[in-house]
Amino acid sequence: MREAAMNSSTALSLFVIFLFCAAVQSYSKWSVTYTSKTVCAIKGSTVKFYCTYSHPHKEDDITINVEKTFWFTKTNKDPVDLKTQEEYAGRVQYQRTRNRCTLIIEDLKESDSALYKFRFITNKIGGSYTGEPGVQLYVSDPYLTVKKKSYSTQLECSSWCPLPPRSTYVWYKNGKTMNTLTSIYSGPYSYADSMACAVKGHEDFPSPLFCLGYCYNVTYSKRRICAFKGSSVTIGSFYSESYAKSAFWFSPGRSEEWRDPLNPENLIEDSQYAGRVDVTYTTRQSNLTITNLSESDSAEYRFKFQTHRFEWGSDLHGTTLTVTALQVQVTKTSALQDTTYAELKCHSSCTPAVYHYIWFKNGQNLGHTESTYKVPINTTDKISCAISEHEEYRAPEVYAPVSPFVSVNSSGDISEGKPATLRCRSQANPPAYYTWYKKTKTSALQRVSEDSQLFLSSIQLSDSGDYCCVAKNQLGESQSKYLNVDVKYAPKRANVSQSHREVVEGISVNLTCSSDGNPAPNYSWYKDNQMMLQGQQGVYQLTSVRSEDSGIYHCQAENQYGLIRSSSVHINVEYSPRLPSVSVNPPGEIAVGGSVNLTCSSVANPAATYTWYKESTTSPAASGQMFTIEAIRREHGGNYYCQARNIRGHHNSTLYLIVVLSSATPAVAGSITFIFLFGLFFSAFIIFRKRMASRQTTETRERPGVIWTNHSGVSLPLH
Numbered sequence: 001m002r003e004a005a006m007n008s009s010t011a012l013s014l015f016v017i018f019l020f021c022a023a024v025q026s027y028s029k030w031s032v033t034y035t036s037k038t039v040c041a042i043k044g045s046t047v048k049f050y051c052t053y054s055h056p057h058k059e060d061d062i063t064i065n066v067e068k069t070f071w072f073t074k075t076n077k078d079p080v081d082l083k084t085q086e087e088y089a090g091r092v093q094y095q096r097t098r099n100r101c102t103l104i105i106e107d108l109k110e111s112d113s114a115l116y117k118f119r120f121i122t123n124k125i126g127g128s129y130t131g132e133p134g135v136q137l138y139v140s141d142p143y144l145t146v147k148k149k150s151y152s153t154q155l156e157c158s159s160w161c162p163l164p165p166r167s168t169y170v171w172y173k174n175g176k177t178m179n180t181l182t183s184i185y186s187g188p189y190s191y192a193d194s195m196a197c198a199v200k201g202h203e204d205f206p207s208p209l210f211c212l213g214y215c216y217n218v219t220y221s222k223r224r225i226c227a228f229k230g231s232s233v234t235i236g237s238f239y240s241e242s243y244a245k246s247a248f249w250f251s252p253g254r255s256e257e258w259r260d261p262l263n264p265e266n267l268i269e270d271s272q273y274a275g276r277v278d279v280t281y282t283t284r285q286s287n288l289t290i291t292n293l294s295e296s297d298s299a300e301y302r303f304k305f306q307t308h309r310f311e312w313g314s315d316l317h318g319t320t321l322t323v324t325a326l327q328v329q330v331t332k333t334s335a336l337q338d339t340t341y342a343e344l345k346c347h348s349s350c351t352p353a354v355y356h357y358i359w360f361k362n363g364q365n366l367g368h369t370e371s372t373y374k375v376p377i378n379t380t381d382k383i384s385c386a387i388s389e390h391e392e393y394r395a396p397e398v399y400a401p402v403s404p405f406v407s408v409n410s411s412g413d414i415s416e417g418k419p420a421t422l423r424c425r426s427q428a429n430p431p432a433y434y435t436w437y438k439k440t441k442t443s444a445l446q447r448v449s450e451d452s453q454l455f456l457s458s459i460q461l462s463d464s465g466d467y468c469c470v471a472k473n474q475l476g477e478s479q480s481k482y483l484n485v486d487v488k489y490a491p492k493r494a495n496v497s498q499s500h501r502e503v504v505e506g507i508s509v510n511l512t513c514s515s516d517g518n519p520a521p522n523y524s525w526y527k528d529n530q531m532m533l534q535g536q537q538g539v540y541q542l543t544s545v546r547s548e549d550s551g552i553y554h555c556q557a558e559n560q561y562g563l564i565r566s567s568s569v570h571i572n573v574e575y576s577p578r579l580p581s582v583s584v585n586p587p588g589e590i591a592v593g594g595s596v597n598l599t600c601s602s603v604a605n606p607a608a609t610y611t612w613y614k615e616s617t618t619s620p621a622a623s624g625q626m627f628t629i630e631a632i633r634r635e636h637g638g639n640y641y642c643q644a645r646n647i648r649g650h651h652n653s654t655l656y657l658i659v660v661l662s663s664a665t666p667a668v669a670g671s672i673t674f675i676f677l678f679g680l681f682f683s684a685f686i687i688f689r690k691r692m693a694s695r696q697t698t699e700t701r702e703r704p705g706v707i708w709t710n711h712s713g714v715s716l717p718l719h
């Protein structure tokens, strides 16, 4: 209180004197002068420290210039600029105009309570200067008191630590909020009323109750209680009415569960606390006990009572319970030779500093009692900590990730175009972070994701491969097994190839259908678009091909994901000419001077070429399919045959006899032929008659002048 008063009243005058002195000295001395030596501020507010500094203009013939100024705290060996310190990040500002220096710290925390000093560095070697003694900052809760102003009925709310300007106040009468918002309360109140005040935003730190006479009141044995998760806690309150009509505990945080949010309900009836709450009463005291605490029980608890004529309001702050679990924090790891050291901290959101700690490695007490610990670890070690006498509330063990488990989630098969998710899970504390890698045939491990899940929205063929994930935390890392991703897909291409480029009758030919697809497709074969029965395989065998096998072939590759039709191949079976047939135009005997067309035709592939021969002459008589003999002379008579030829071979036709009628004795040749034939026929008839005496069938077909022969080997004499 006295300190605060001094701060406010003398600060200004001191500041003026310092300014004056600084001006008089005209930067002749190395100095830093602080406006205040001690500053108090409440949590969450903003504080400003002021100072001035000076230095000689010139020293050792060097003109001195200030190069850097900063504020620092903590008496490290070397002063460290506050702005570079993590715990002040974003909360610190410097203001410097000429030789004045200002430090602003926002959103104050209790841990900011420290000694702050200003330092400036000049161009002169060793020309750094820190002003002593610095400013001591105390950051606290707003400890308030209510007192009656002298010679007045007004009440005043004051704090030992100066409150931020324009603070708003909250006044309570018998636990109920009043309308006054200033530090002065002008009533009404009576000798029987319990008064209290608080600063808006800090209602959890109200002043103690103030009473002029005999007052009903509720006070709590503790403002804040910290308890371990799973443990039990008892919150006590004192109250001053033995004939209460009703008295119960409630938690304002549960107001949403109440029938009327303004009308508190007994905690005993709250389902969240069912079976875990016990309340005891004596005439002046009540205890609330909650067992098997969970973190969601962290809340504020208030007590309320009512008599026939009086009601204690529900607005004044009660006891804040924080349920905490110990936690081993890994601050740092470092490797020295083959050993890894972990710097650990046994952390709790509200652990009193005075406790001894117990550290466990794989369940063994390590005999270390500090809250921090630098310990050698390996990948299988599990480390935990506890507070002495509370060993049952140990922190969960910390350890490196153990063998990550990988799985794939896809709807059905992993097939092209479908989505799939690869998941990696590993037990680890602190929780692991994950990296997915992919191994392909060609390259080494390739990083594909920095998440525990690898999401493939539309699977591509190129996604096939072996995947693995690495789980890592500060204490180590572990690699999963490989997960093979085998992407299924419909055949994309198919083509037919043939074992022989030239297909000749009689050889064996294989047609091979090559296609992709996963799983391997089955095949069907088509000839001229007709499906063939044979050929489930990729190879279609034509053993000893025949001319009928010529055609256009294709195959179709199919698996359960789809099908594709291949390109087509044309199989052209080549063969040598078949027996040629000869036709003649005009048919019959030909008179001298007439003309005749002989036509030879033979089935062949490729098409045959034709050559005509007259029997018993070696040189060809003509070439070409049609042989025309014009201006027939007698010498033209005789046997003719044609030869059909292609690259695969040749074939001769049967003989064809051309009979030339002499114009003078047209019948002679015919009668000679007739007589001869008759003789031949007659002798055959006799032999026939002798063999088959009973039957007499004589049939003769005579065609004088022209004889068809059907055997190439037999030739008949002319004349």
Ligand SMILES: *[C@@H]1O[C@H](CO)[C@@H](O)[C@H](O)[C@H]1NC(C)=O
Pocket (backbone or CB within 6 Å): 194, 209, 210, 211, 215, 216, 217, 218, 239, 240
């Ligand atoms: C609260 O009530 C008790 C009992 O009636 C009394 O002794 C005590 O002085 C009261 N406290 C205040 C602050 O009025």
Ligand SMILES: *[C@@H]1O[C@H](CO)[C@@H](O)[C@H](O)[C@H]1NC(C)=O
Pocket (backbone or CB within 6 Å): 234, 236, 280, 281, 282, 285, 286, 287
């Ligand atoms: C409340 O708890 C305190 C401390 O544990 C104990 O001394 C007191 O007797 C308890 N009162 C009731 C009413 O249970």
Ligand SMILES: *[C@@H]1O[C@H](CO)[C@@H](O)[C@H](O)[C@H]1NC(C)=O
Pocket (backbone or CB within 6 Å): 292, 294
């Ligand atoms: C304590 O509460 C947890 C859930 O928060 C429950 O699983 C456990 O069984 C409870 N223990 C006891 C002893 O009731």
Ligand SMILES: *[C@@H]1O[C@H](CO)[C@@H](O)[C@H](O)[C@H]1NC(C)=O
Pocket (backbone or CB within 6 Å): 361, 378, 379, 380, 381
């Ligand atoms: C890890 O260290 C523990 C003792 O702390 C030891 O028992 C264990 O064999 C070590 N394991 C390995 C893999 O080094």
Ligand SMILES: *[C@@H]1O[C@H](CO)[C@@H](O)[C@H](O)[C@H]1NC(C)=O
Pocket (backbone or CB within 6 Å): 409, 410, 421
């Ligand atoms: C697989 O993923 C789908 C969609 O993302 C999800 O609904 C389903 O629960 C997942 N299944 C498994 C076993 O993870």
Ligand SMILES: *[C@@H]1O[C@H](CO)[C@@H](O)[C@H](O)[C@H]1NC(C)=O
Pocket (backbone or CB within 6 Å): 495, 496, 514, 567
């Ligand atoms: C047919 O497949 C073979 C082997 O896969 C390939 O070498 C060839 O180029 C393909 N032909 C066509 C026309 O696609």
Ligand SMILES: *[C@@H]1O[C@H](CO)[C@@H](O)[C@H](O)[C@H]1NC(C)=O
Pocket (backbone or CB within 6 Å): 499, 508, 509, 510, 539, 541
């Ligand atoms: C045709 O395929 C069969 C079986 O694959 C093989 O035994 C044969 O030698 C092949 N024939 C030719 C002409 O390639």
Ligand SMILES: *[C@@H]1O[C@H](CO)[C@@H](O)[C@H](O)[C@H]1NC(C)=O
Pocket (backbone or CB within 6 Å): 522, 523, 536, 558, 559, 560, 561
């Ligand atoms: C070929 O595969 C498809 C798809 O898997 C199937 O429906 C069909 O029956 C198969 N054909 C044969 C002959 O196996």
Ligand SMILES: *[C@@H]1O[C@H](CO)[C@@H](O)[C@H](O)[C@H]1NC(C)=O
Pocket (backbone or CB within 6 Å): 585, 586, 595, 596, 597, 628
């Ligand atoms: C023989 O063929 C040629 C050409 O086709 C034709 O002009 C001629 O009249 C034919 N000769 C006879 C006797 O049919």
